Amino acid sequence: MIEPIARDIGREVLYTGTRGRDRTVKVGVITSFDLHCVYVRYGQHTTSEGNRRQDLEWVKTRPN
DSSP states (O other): OOOGGGGGGEEEEEOOOOOTTTOOOOOEEEEEEEEOOEEEEEESSSEEEEEGGEEEEEESSSOO
């Protein structure tokens, strides 16, 4: 689970949710967030998907 802050926009995350049948792990970039969702753009998509915080993990350490 992640708890993003403003400077995390643009940071990579892993989607680890298990709702889908294939339980795919996807890498994406945070584009925004609110109280309910973290919005992540995956791959070459032009729009972001809303995700639950508990379905996301950080890919790497926070940039300075």
